[in-house]
Amino acid sequence: MIQLSQDSIIKVQGSVSSPKGFIAKGVHIGLRYAKKDLGLIVSEVPAVSAAVYTQSHFQAAPVKVTKNSFENDSFIKAVLVNSAIANACTGKQGMADAYEMRRLCADQLNVDPEMVAISSTGVIGELLDMDKIRKGINVLSETDPGDGHFEEAILTTDTKIKQTCYEMTIDGKKVTIAGCSKGSGMIHPNMATMLGFVTTDAAVNEQALQKALSEITDVSFNQITVDGETSTNDMVLAMANGCAGNQPLDENHQDWNTFLTGFRMVCEDLAKEIARDGEGATKLIEVRVSGAENKKEANVISKKIVGSDLVKTAVYGTDANWGRIVGAIGHSDAAVSPDSVEIYIGGQCLFKNGEPQSFSEELAKDYLLGDEITISVELNIGDGAGTAWGCDLTYDYVKINASYRT
Amino acid sequence: MIQLSQDSIIKVQGSVSSPKGFIAKGVHIGLRYAKKDLGLIVSEVPAVSAAVYTQSHFQAAPVKVTKNSFENDSFIKAVLVNSAIANACTGKQGMADAYEMRRLCADQLNVDPEMVAISSTGVIGELLDMDKIRKGINVLSETDPGDGHFEEAILTTDTKIKQTCYEMTIDGKKVTIAGCSKGSGMIHPNMATMLGFVTTDAAVNEQALQKALSEITDVSFNQITVDGETSTNDMVLAMANGCAGNQPLDENHQDWNTFLTGFRMVCEDLAKEIARDGEGATKLIEVRVSGAENKKEANVISKKIVGSDLVKTAVYGTDANWGRIVGAIGHSDAAVSPDSVEIYIGGQCLFKNGEPQSFSEELAKDYLLGDEITISVELNIGDGAGTAWGCDLTYDYVKINASYRT
Numbered sequence: 053m054i055q056l057s058q059d060s061i062i063k064v065q066g067s068v069s070s071p072k073g074f075i076a077k078g079v080h081i082g083l084r085y086a087k088k089d090l091g092l093i094v095s096e097v098p099a100v101s102a103a104v105y106t107q108s109h110f111q112a113a114p115v116k117v118t119k120n121s122f123e124n125d126s127f128i129k130a131v132l133v134n135s136a137i138a139n140a141c142t143g144k145q146g147m148a149d150a151y152e153m154r155r156l157c158a159d160q161l162n163v164d165p166e167m168v169a170i171s172s173t174g175v176i177g178e179l180l181d182m183d184k185i186r187k188g189i190n191v192l193s194e195t196d197p198g199d200g201h202f203e204e205a206i207l208t209t210d211t212k213i214k215q216t217c218y219e220m221t222i223d224g225k226k227v228t229i230a231g232c233s234k235g236s237g238m239i240h241p242n243m244a245t246m247l248g249f250v251t252t253d254a255a256v257n258e259q260a261l262q263k264a265l266s267e268i269t270d271v272s273f274n275q276i277t278v279d280g281e282t283s284t285n286d287m288v289l290a291m292a293n294g295c296a297g298n299q300p301l302d303e304n305h306q307d308w309n310t311f312l313t314g315f316r317m318v319c320e321d322l323a324k325e326i327a328r329d330g331e332g333a334t335k336l337i338e339v340r341v342s343g344a345e346n347k348k349e350a351n352v353i354s355k356k357i358v359g360s361d362l363v364k365t366a367v368y369g370t371d372a373n374w375g376r377i378v379g380a381i382g383h384s385d386a387a388v389s390p391d392s393v394e395i396y397i398g399g400q401c402l403f404k405n406g407e408p409q410s411f412s413e414e415l416a417k418d419y420l421l422g423d424e425i426t427i428s429v430e431l432n433i434g435d436g437a438g439t440a441w442g443c444d445l446t447y448d449y450v451k452i453n454a455s456y457r458t
Numbered sequence: 459m460i461q462l463s464q465d466s467i468i469k470v471q472g473s474v475s476s477p478k479g480f481i482a483k484g485v486h487i488g489l490r491y492a493k494k495d496l497g498l499i500v501s502e503v504p505a506v507s508a509a510v511y512t513q514s515h516f517q518a519a520p521v522k523v524t525k526n527s528f529e530n531d532s533f534i535k536a537v538l539v540n541s542a543i544a545n546a547c548t549g550k551q552g553m554a555d556a557y558e559m560r561r562l563c564a565d566q567l568n569v570d571p572e573m574v575a576i577s578s579t580g581v582i583g584e585l586l587d588m589d590k591i592r593k594g595i596n597v598l599s600e601t602d603p604g605d606g607h608f609e610e611a612i613l614t615t616d617t618k619i620k621q622t623c624y625e626m627t628i629d630g631k632k633v634t635i636a637g638c639s640k641g642s643g644m645i646h647p648n649m650a651t652m653l654g655f656v657t658t659d660a661a662v663n664e665q666a667l668q669k670a671l672s673e674i675t676d677v678s679f680n681q682i683t684v685d686g687e688t689s690t691n692d693m694v695l696a697m698a699n700g701c702a703g704n705q706p707l708d709e710n711h712q713d714w715n716t717f718l719t720g721f722r723m724v725c726e727d728l729a730k731e732i733a734r735d736g737e738g739a740t741k742l743i744e745v746r747v748s749g750a751e752n753k754k755e756a757n758v759i760s761k762k763i764v765g766s767d768l769v770k771t772a773v774y775g776t777d778a779n780w781g782r783i784v785g786a787i788g789h790s791d792a793a794v795s796p797d798s799v800e801i802y803i804g805g806q807c808l809f810k811n812g813e814p815q816s817f818s819e820e821l822a823k824d825y826l827l828g829d830e831i832t833i834s835v836e837l838n839i840g841d842g843a844g845t846a847w848g849c850d851l852t853y854d855y856v857k858i859n860a861s862y863r864t
Contacts, residue, residue, distance in 0.1 A: 108788030110796045140794075141784055143813035176781025177814040283785060361767070362859055369860030375582025375690075378547055382514030382690060390516045390547075407549030408583040446860075447853050453768055454775030454852075 061314045064228075066217025068093055069197060071228040071253035073295035081188030082428045083136035083174075083181065090188040091205030093132040093249060098167060099293035100255075101128040102262035104269045106286035112140030112176075113150035113243070115285060117244070118169040120310035121154070129167040131249060132290055133155040133206045134185065136174040140284035149180045156186060160193045171247055173234060173285050174208055206234040206247055209452055212330055218314045222307040223298040227254045229314045233322035235329075248273060248288035248322050249334040252383030254311060255294035260302035264312055265290050272319035276327045277353060277359040288319075327441035332448030335368055336424045340439050343431040350431075350438030351387035356384045357427060358442035367425055368444035372416035374402040377427060392432035398425070459750075460796075467720045470634075472623025474499055475603060477634040477659035479701035482854070484607030485593030489542035489587065496594045497611030499655060500536040502574060504633055505699035507534040507663075510675045512692035518546030518555035519580075521691060524575040527560070532664045535573040537695055538563040539589065539612045539657060541640070542580040546690035555586045562592060567601045577653055579640060582616055612640040612653055615858055616735055622727035624720045628713040629683050633660045635720045639679075639728035641722045641735075654679060654694035654728050655767035660717060661700030666708035678725035681757060681846040682733045684744050684764040722815040733847035738854030743773055746845050750839040755792035756837075756844030762790045763833060764848035773831055774850035778822035780808040783833060799839040804831070 061102060067075040078091040098323055105115050121128060132153065139146050150170060158165040172180070189213050203213035217230040235246030250265075269288055294300070329338040339358040344350035360380040368372040373396045381388055391406035398419030400411040421427070473480040486498040509528060511521050527534060545552050556576060564571040578586070609619035623636040625681040640654030654669075675694055700706070705716050724820035734742040745764040756774065763769055765785040780801045787794055797812035804825030806817040825831070 066864065108785070108793040109790075110784050110788040117632075138781075141809065141812065141814065143811070145813075176784055177809070284781075284788060365856055365859035368856065370652075371860070375547065377543075378516050379514070379689060382512075382516040384515075388515040393618055402581070403547060405549065406529070406547065407551075408547060445856060447856050449767075450771055450774065450851060450856060451854050453771035 053223060060310060061218050061220045061317065064217050064219050066228065066230050067199065067215050068202065068230050068249055069115040070217050070230045070249045071251045071295070072098060073253055073293045073300060074251045075197045076202035076243065077192055077195050077197050078203070078205030079192050079195050081184045083134060083184060084096065087136045087207065088201055088205035090192060091133045091202035092130060092192050092253065093202060093291070094439065095291055095293040096162065097295065098127040098129050098291050099291035100216055100258050100261055101126050101289060101291045102168070102265040103289045104266055105282055106333070108284050110141060110284045112138055112172060113142060113146040114139055114172040115287060116147065116172045117150040117154050118171065118287065121211050123235050124166060126262070127164050127167065128169050128291060130157060130161055130171040131171065133171040133247065134180070134277065135206055137172060137178050137180050137209050138174045138176050138285045139172040139180050142179050146180055152182065153180070153185055154310070156189045169289055171285070171287050173206065173247055176284060199257045203232045205430040206232070206390040208234065209331055210234050212329060214325035216323055218317055220310050220314045222254060222296070222301065222311060225296045225298045226298045227298060227311070229318050230253060231318040231322050233326055235326040241242045246273065246286050246326055247254045248317070248319065250290040250318055252292045253294070253296040254292050255296065255298050255300040256292040257300050257302040261292055262272045264315055268316045268319045269328045271351070272316065275355060275377060275438070276323045277355055277440065298343040324441050325441050330443035332446040333443030334423065334446060335367055337427065337442045337444065338405055338424070338439060339427045339429070340435040341431065342451055343433055343439070344436035345434040346436040347389045347438055348436070350436040351440065353381055353384050353386050353429065354438045354440035356380050357429065358440045364442065364445035365456060367420060368446050369419035370409070370417050372397050372402060372413065372420060377429070381429065387433055388431060389433055394432065396428040466716060467624050467626045467723065470625050470630050472634065472636050473621050474638050474655055474678070475607065476623050476636045476655045477657045479503060479659055479699045479702070480657045481603045482608035483598055483601050483603050483689045484609070484611030484695040485594060485598050485601050487590045487597065489540060489590060489816065493613070494611040495541045496598060496608055497608035498536060498598050499608060499657065499697070500567065501697055501699040501700050503701065504535050505697035505733065506664050507532050507575070507695060507697045509693060509695045510672055512689055514690050515545060516690045518544055518578060518690040519548060519552040520545055520576045520578040522553065522692060523556040523560055524577065524693065526687040527572045527575050530572060533573065534575050534697060535569050536563060536567055537575040537578040539653065541612055541614050543578060543584050544580045544582050544691045545578040545586050545670070546582045548583065548585050551585055555588055559586070559591055562595045566595060567749040567791045575695055577691070577693050579612065579653055581689060586777070589605060590613050601748070609638045611707055614640065615737055616640050618735060620728055620731035621825050622724055623724055626720045628660060628702070628707065631702045631704045633702045633704060633717070634658060635724050637659070637724040637728050638790040639732055641666065642733040652692050652732055653677065655698040655775050656694070656721070656724055658698045659700070660698050661702065661706040662698040663706050663708035667696060667698055670721055674722045676724045677757070678722065678729040681761060681844070682729045683761055683846065683853040684688065692843045730847050733849050734797070736849035737858045738852040739849030740829065740852055741773055741850045742851065743841050743848045744835065745829070745833045747835045747837065748843040749839055750842035750844070751793040751840040753844055754842070756842040757846065758835065759787055759790050759792050759835065760844045760846035762786050763835065767851055770848065770851035773826060774852050776823050776826035778803050778808060778826060780818065783835070786808065787835065793839055794837060795839055800838065802834040832836060
């Protein structure tokens with residue numbers, strides 16, 4: 053779908069406030085014990101925006117309210133996010149709280165409520181402490197932007213902030229695309245308990261931005277899995293405020309592919325950071341599948357493998373147990389010809405022609421001791437290729453999730 | 459599908475050798491370190507038999523060979539099973555070994571090879587040690603039957619043998635149905651690394667037995683999950699040797715429902731025992747879904763819930779975290795009306811009308827400290843009902859699977 057042209061795209065130190073015309077803030081308002089828990093991104097001018105949302109039947113109140121902000125047009129000036137409480141499954145009071153949260157933020161910024169998106173992440177089924185939210189929005193308006201503050205404020209069980217930034221040239225202008233994300237458990241397809249925020253100073257056509265975000269989400273955020281779960285609150289939001297001064301981008305623009313590639317690199321970085329920071333994870337696992345009947349089946353199989361608890365525990369145990377990869381491939385609905393499958397870990401071929409291949413267990417173990425593991429599968433059926441990311445399954449995953457809420 | 463009529467069905471102490479005309483044995487031949495690893499069930503007369511197999515793309519050699527035994531007719535006199543080595547993904551040599559294993563057993567019993575079914579379970583991708591198998595089959599022929607020996611010989615990471623037995627009256631004759639199973643990891647739909655063997659002295663029509671086994675498997679073995687995985691070697695085999703002397707059973711027989719109910723009780727017991735003995739498990743979790751659009755969707759949702767790592771860790775942590783149940787329901791493809799969903803744990807209602815319900819956390823915690831946990835979900839859409847079984851996810855699951863092969 054996307055032609056890569058990475059020559060002119062440079063990764064730089066930066067954050068969602070690096071693109072021109074954006075600021076980002078974060079404060080501690082007491083929803084979490086000590087860490088920042090309320091964050092805000094503001095564009096100095098209304099930004100063409102796009103969003104993708106959780107596919108869960110149970111969409112949280114803030115998701116519904118943000119959808120409402122996009123009902124009339126796709127311009128957004130700010131996004132307000134709290135962590136600790138998801139405001140999901142909270143009925144009418146939850147909806148009222150979400151609308152109030154949006155309105156208070158809009159009032160502070162002196163814009164219509166529909167110019168504000170909101171997002172929440174945390175425990176399901178508890179009401180927001182609206183006194184803290186109300187005071188917090190006031191505090192936020194008086195607080196200076198600070199590096200990493202927004203990025204911290206959106207975290208829950210994450211162990212670190214996740215951000216990335218790229219620069220490129222479009223119409224001879226410097227364009228910056230940056231992003232941050234959160235998420236480390238309840239992560240599977242459709243962006244389970246994950247949030248992603250992308251800012252850019254590029255000018256982008258509305259429909260083109262939404263289409264690009266949807267397509268890129270499918271091969272980045274939707275290709276990560278930590279535990280096969282989907283949350284009620286997932287959202288990825290992209291804001292393009294045009295401050296770079298380029299001609300509005302769409303598919304007919306000569307630099308469209310440059311933009312698209314930069315956009316994808318941002319989302320892929322953020323997705324991989326989420327997988328790497330999966331609850332209890334010690335390793336990032338990348339699974340590349342090629343030779344599938346088509347791209348979709350390659351994506352399905354790669355995600356099946358990276359989502360297998362048995363593969364995940366084997367990687368944690370530095371055990372090149374390719375039989376578990378066979379197990380994961382075997383029970384997918386995708387087309388598979390067992391005798392044509394080849395499985396590689398760290399460059400060594402472990403399985404081919406329907407039979408185990410002799411390989412160095414020692415080299416495989418050394419490779420699996422690293423913190424970035426690549427598993428490659430060649431199906432030899434067609435030319436579909438796809439990649440998925442996940443992490444190992446460890447004692448700490450169980451520890452975190454057996455004791456998270458209480 | 460099945461009308462229950464349990465009045466005349468009695469659970470008794472017994473094993474696969476309890477039905478008339480069956481014997482069962484198990485010996486240690488050195489595939490496992492110390493435990494029995496080769497087992498045999500023999501019927502004194504050829505038994506009408508039926509089987510269901512793994513849905514994996516990668517069917518192990520013994521699965522293919524057993525399918526071959528059913529090609530011409532459905533009569534089987536014996537089933538030979540080894541543990542430790544799955545003989546899966548072992549190419550031509552694996553097929554040759556499987557055929558030899560079947561032939562040697564048939565020779566000992568003085569029957570055609572097609573009268574013998576074989577089955578293997580254990581590590582994928584390693585060849586059988588055929589010297590041990592050859593000697594083992596001889597040893598087996600000279601060994602006396604013993605209580606629990608077959609049941610032990612089929613185990614891998616299982617912590618205990620799994621068996622059940624029921625008696626009922628058909629045509630005025632006493633009929634016994636018994637079974638045993640193995641499986642504790644790589645367990646999900648389609649009977650991942652699980653084996654089940656059912657023996658009965660009832661006379662049963664061939665087609666009726668296969669149909670009954672397939673239907674009962676769908677609501678018993680196919681409704682358990684330990685880790686979402688499917689194996690290369692799964693098989694459930696039922697043998698009906700007619701020694702009870704009843705008129706052959708089929709759907710037109712007046713006692714058909716009695717037989718079917720007993721058969722289902724055997725399979726449900728065995729399935730639940732597998733879930734209860736899931737790798738590292740401390741609790742059996744039963745999830746009952748009612749009010750779904752149809753039976754199939756109820757089965758899908760119940761299995762989704764019981765398969766959720768987050769639900770499993772919450773149960774392990776005795777945390778009535780119904781938000782995770784919402785999460786699991788939310789990302790199923792089945793029809794769900796969020797505001798109509800009701801969630802119950804141990805009789806307390808936790809979620810209803812789209813809102814959390816007040817409940818006693820203390821009572822819930824007490825309940826979750828037990829070793830059999832029931833979660834009930836009422837969808838209030840239709841009249842489809844279904845049940846699934848699984849277990850909690852614990853540190854020991856990770857321990858077992860991070861170190862199983864090496």
